Amino acid sequence: MNNYDKLLKDLAPRKFKKLGVIWTSLLIIIIILGIVAYIDQLIKGQVVTNMRDYSLWGIYISNFVFFVATSFVGSVAVAILRLTHKTWRTPLVRIAEIITLASIIMAGITIMIDMARPDRLLNLFIYARLQSPITWDVIIIPTYIVISFLLLYFPLIPDLAILKNHFKEKSPFLSKWYGKLSLNWTGSEAQKAIQTKSVKIVAIMIIPVGLILQTIDAWLFSTTYRVGWNSTNMGAYFISGAFVAGIGALVVVVYILRRTYHLENYITDLHFDKIGRLLTLACLTYLYFNINEYLIPAFTASVEEEIHLRSLFTGHYAPLFWAVTIGGLIIPIIVLIFKKGRKPLPMFIIGMLVVLGSWWKRYIIVTSTLLHPFLPIQGVPESWHHYFPSLHEWLITFATLAMALLIITILVRYLPIIPIQRTADEQEELKTNKTTKS
Amino acid sequence: MKVLRQNPLKYRFIILAFISVWFFNMGSQNLYAQKAKKNKVRLNVEYVKIMDGEAYFNIKASSKVKKKNTKVSNIDLSIFNVLEDEKILLGKSKTNSKGESKFVLKNTNTLQADSSYTFNFLITFKGNDSYKKAKKKISFIDANIEAKIITKDSVNYITATLFDANSNSPIIDESLTVQVQRLFNPVRIGEEFNNTDDSGSILVPIENGIPGIEGNLAIEVVLNESDDYGTVKVIVKAPIGISIVDESTFDQRTMWSPRNKTPIFLLIFPNLLIIGIWGFIIYLFINLFKLSKS
Numbered sequence: 247m248n249n250y251d252k253l254l255k256d257l258a259p260r261k262f263k264k265l266g267v268i269w270t271s272l273l274i275i276i277i278i279l280g281i282v283a284y285i286d287q288l289i290k291g292q293v294v295t296n297m298r299d300y301s302l303w304g305i306y307i308s309n310f311v312f313f314v315a316t317s318f319v320g321s322v323a324v325a326i327l328r329l330t331h332k333t334w335r336t337p338l339v340r341i342a343e344i345i346t347l348a349s350i351i352m353a354g355i356t357i358m359i360d361m362a363r364p365d366r367l368l369n370l371f372i373y374a375r376l377q378s379p380i381t382w383d384v385i386i387i388p389t390y391i392v393i394s395f396l397l398l399y400f401p402l403i404p405d406l407a408i409l410k411n412h413f414k415e416k417s418p419f420l421s422k423w424y425g426k427l428s429l430n431w432t433g434s435e436a437q438k439a440i441q442t443k444s445v446k447i448v449a450i451m452i453i454p455v456g457l458i459l460q461t462i463d464a465w466l467f468s469t470t471y472r473v474g475w476n477s478t479n480m481g482a483y484f485i486s487g488a489f490v491a492g493i494g495a496l497v498v499v500v501y502i503l504r505r506t507y508h509l510e511n512y513i514t515d516l517h518f519d520k521i522g523r524l525l526t527l528a529c530l531t532y533l534y535f536n537i538n539e540y541l542i543p544a545f546t547a548s549v550e551e552e553i554h555l556r557s558l559f560t561g562h563y564a565p566l567f568w569a570v571t572i573g574g575l576i577i578p579i580i581v582l583i584f585k586k587g588r589k590p591l592p593m594f595i596i597g598m599l600v601v602l603g604s605w606w607k608r609y610i611i612v613t614s615t616l617l618h619p620f621l622p623i624q625g626v627p628e629s630w631h632h633y634f635p636s637l638h639e640w641l642i643t644f645a646t647l648a649m650a651l652l653i654i655t656i657l658v659r660y661l662p663i664i665p666i667q668r669t670a671d672e673q674e675e676l677k678t679n680k681t682t683k684s
Numbered sequence: 685m686k687v688l689r690q691n692p693l694k695y696r697f698i699i700l701a702f703i704s705v706w707f708f709n710m711g712s713q714n715l716y717a718q719k720a721k722k723n724k725v726r727l728n729v730e731y732v733k734i735m736d737g738e739a740y741f742n743i744k745a746s747s748k749v750k751k752k753n754t755k756v757s758n759i760d761l762s763i764f765n766v767l768e769d770e771k772i773l774l775g776k777s778k779t780n781s782k783g784e785s786k787f788v789l790k791n792t793n794t795l796q797a798d799s800s801y802t803f804n805f806l807i808t809f810k811g812n813d814s815y816k817k818a819k820k821k822i823s824f825i826d827a828n829i830e831a832k833i834i835t836k837d838s839v840n841y842i843t844a845t846l847f848d849a850n851s852n853s854p855i856i857d858e859s860l861t862v863q864v865q866r867l868f869n870p871v872r873i874g875e876e877f878n879n880t881d882d883s884g885s886i887l888v889p890i891e892n893g894i895p896g897i898e899g900n901l902a903i904e905v906v907l908n909e910s911d912d913y914g915t916v917k918v919i920v921k922a923p924i925g926i927s928i929v930d931e932s933t934f935d936q937r938t939m940w941s942p943r944n945k946t947p948i949f950l951l952i953f954p955n956l957l958i959i960g961i962w963g964f965i966i967y968l969f970i971n972l973f974k975l976s977k978s
Contacts, residue, residue: 362703375946385954399972440978444972458957
């Protein structure tokens with residue numbers, strides 16, 4: 247077996263084994279439960295949620311912000327590393343691109359779930375006001391979805407052509423589809439030139455668009471003057487938070503796929519070490535913006551700000567706030583500083599902590615502020631002073647998370663998770679270099 | 685059938701009994717309607733005269749229904765000018781949903797007073813199915829107020845004189861209110877009671893710093909619900925207030941205006957960004973097409 251055949255054997259998509267089938271079935275069951283809950287929400291209205299006049303945004307919006315943040319991994323891990331010519335990125339980029347696409351699609355769907363009348367979605371375009379951050383959001387999310395798709399698709403084309411030939415005998419049906427999607431790729435110089443140029447453009451473009459997306463997401467909050475959101479730090483704070491969430495998610499998915507598909511020869515400890523360093527940088531940056539976000543208001547707090555901060559530091563939200571800050575940020579930094587902490591298993595555990603921390607962090611950002619309104623309502627029911635998601639909200643949210651994972655699972659099932667052509671080229675290059683040197 | 689043949693009269697009697705009961709019921713219903721208790725209507729009338737403006741009656745109709753004061757709406761009222769031996773119908777009016785009616789006295793010159801120069805009026809309600817008939821008399825002597833703004837030692841004052849319209853003699857010791865018109869309710873200036881002196885006059889200082897559109901103030905001097913003269917009001921407009929600067933941004937292009945007033949920079953930059961980004965996206969899709977054809 248020559249090197250190329252081994253590559254194909256290792257990296258070409260494979261049928262799910264028993265575990266894969268159970269995993270996919272589990273995701274589908276969670277999604278069906280969520281769809282049932284959503285249909286009930288459509289019929290009865292959002293009264294089935296625990297969102298009321300105070301907490302008018304809840305778990306749906308925090309989940310939306312989480313998805314938007316996670317999608318930033320495409321800008322960071324793929325585009326920046328590509329443009330800075332970091333060769334170690336090769337086995338990680340496809341996975342990052344898949345996470346990006348799945349997350350941003352689910353962000354778009356989640357925001358629609360939060361609308362009580364999704365049939366009025368078109369009104370957001372028809373009556374759009376360019377002054378409104380909602381309009382900016384409505385424009386940027388579809389844009390980012392398209393760019394994320396192109397970021398995944400362009401580098402994939404040569405691999406699709408390889409898979410077309412690979413599956414010609416094994417599965418003519420799959421081969422036919424790979425052939426269609428490979429756009430008659432022959433690897434000619436003209437095709438390579440167009441593809442290289444297009445990949446470069448999309449890699450450059452996704453960085454500013456990703457930054458705009460995260461910033462708009464932050465401005466959705468900071469333009470409302472609300473305590474806890476009214477901060478000029480918010481854009482940078484969200485970008486750095488997205489940096490953390492995206493890389494955290496990448497670490498988790500990379501670890502699971504590495505173990506499942508036995509890719510230890512391709513995704514090595516070196517890759518975990520490198521990505522661990524990147525995650526440390528992300529966490530340190532986010533910690534810095536967290537200090538900015540909380541320390542200055544703690545010094546200059548108005549009465550309302552003080553109440554808000556007290557609820558975070560020592561009040562109702564304190565256990566969650568400190569769990570998220572320490573568990574999702576400080577512990578990862580401490581562990582990742584050490585080389586042993588950047589080994590695959592510790593990295594996976596840290597990645598899980600970071601992802602969980604990122605999700606709950608957004609929950610804190612959204613709900614704690616809303617429970618301290620500018621204009622308190624007289625005679626408001628006691629229950630409005632508190633918010634915890636209802637069963638409907640949990641089921642629907644879990645379903646959206648399951649949908650994101652299902653998109654990743656399906657793409658992983660049918661696409662090579664490590665670029666075959668590029669890995670082959672790199673190996674060839676390495677061999678040539680060695681021969682030249684000797 | 686056998687039974688019917690046996691005693692046909694019995695069934696005729698039953699039908700007759702039914703018809704009798706029906707007629708009796710009809711009669712009893714009429715009796716009931718006649719016995720229905722009608723409520724009393726209470727009419728409250730206020731005479732208001734605005735100098736160099738209109739004079740009118742403010743009529744309010746109310747009734748106590750089930751021990752609750754209720755406004756009586758939609759009833760017809762007739763307004764008469766009463767002389768010693770005759771009543772001249774001035775016009776008719778109808779109460780609105782709030783039980784109120786404003787009857788403007790047109791051609792006040794044609795109104796006739798009695799020998800003591802008192803004007804007498806009668807407001808009547810003929811009654812209807814729900815309410816008994818009612819009437820209310822109102823009398824007043826025609827009075828005028830003249831007012832002007834004067835400035836003494838850099839202090840603005842309003843001086844007003846109340847006098848009998850017929851004899852031009854001053855009306856002494858009546859309380860006048862000075863107030864400045866505001867959007868909803870007027871705001872009082874000076875003391876609550878400003879009694880007219882021997883010359884029928886009052887002098888009230890106007891504090892500085894009262895805001896008005898372009899500095900204009902509409903100051904009212906009011907004789908309020910006097911038993912003899914009714915309500916008499918004069919409005920003096922004077923540019924002695926502080927000008928209100930109109931800070932409305934309604935017509936400007938702002939971040940909070942409707943979309944037809946979007947700020948220009950927001951039309952330019954986001955659209956440039958959108959066109960730029962989507963331009964590249966279209967270019968990339970064209971490249972996909974080129975790839976398939978090359």
